[in-house]
Amino acid sequence: MxxxxxxxxxxxxxxxxxxxxxxxxxxxxxxxxxxxxxxxxxxxxxxxxxxxxxxxxxxxxxxxxxxxxxxxxxxxxxxxxxxxxxxxxxxxxxxxxxxKRNRMDYAEMLLDHLLESGYEGKALSERFKELMHSKQQLFLQKKPQ
Known part of the structure; x- marks a missing residue:
């Protein structure tokens, strides 16, 4: 163990x-x-x-x-x-x-979420770094249909 x-x-x-x-x-x-x-x-x-x-x-x-x-x-x-x-x-x-093994790791899921949310360029880079450091998981929530 x-x-x-x-x-x-x-x-x-x-x-x-x-x-x-x-x-x-x-x-x-x-x-x-x-x-x-x-x-x-x-x-x-x-x-x-x-x-x-x-x-x-x-x-x-x-x-x-x-x-x-x-x-x-x-x-x-x-x-x-x-x-x-x-x-x-x-x-x-x-x-x-x-x-439970996910097909995608945290960084891939986060990047996908940020791109879907409209981030791009420098704003994408800065927000990605910020969330990678904080490991905030709210983006893992399901989106409303």
């Missing part, structure tokens, strides 16, 4: 990409035959009801996790809530699932 620091994580639901505010987190590659990963989120109580519902329904969730350094590309995972531990003011949510 290999353990990594979880820097940030976003939940993708339909047309929305929502940052999950974590206090701390770990991600573990179990290196088993099923390619399972564990993601532990340590957070405040306000997010408890969503995760409790997902646990009870065994709902599959799509999340994008930034691992080790904020400069790293977000990695897509399909997970289910495995367990929830409550503490006085915080909760620990354990997610289990698998890494």
């Amino acid at each position: 290999k353990t990594f620091k979880l820097i940030s994580i976003q939940l993708l639901q339909g047309e929305n990409a929502t940052a999950i505010p974590i206090l701390d987190g770990l991600i573990i590659n179990k290196e088993d035959d099923h390619h399972n990963w564990l993601i532990e989120l340590y957070m405040d109580h306000p997010d408890y009801s969503f995760f409790e519902n997902a646990l009870n329904t065994r709902q599959k969730l799509l999340v994008h996790a930034v691992i080790s350094k904020k400069e790293n590309d977000p990695a897509p995972f399909e997970v289910v809530v495995h367990s929830i531990s409550k503490f006085t003011d915080t909760i620990s949510v354990l997610l289990q699932g698998s890494l």
Whole structure:
């Protein structure tokens, strides 16, 4: 098994990409035959009801996790809530699932999005650099039909 620091994580639901505010987190590659990963989120109580519902329904969730350094590309995972531990003011949510390989990496998806949004020339270059450094993931949202 290999353990990594979880820097940030976003939940993708339909047309929305929502940052999950974590206090701390770990991600573990179990290196088993099923390619399972564990993601532990340590957070405040306000997010408890969503995760409790997902646990009870065994709902599959799509999340994008930034691992080790904020400069790293977000990695897509399909997970289910495995367990929830409550503490006085915080909760620990354990997610289990698998890494989903995208055909395109973050830079390609970002560039496609910026071109579709009408950026070109120097403005394209500057916006691309800005978003590459911040790893903002809002462009991964589905566009309204």
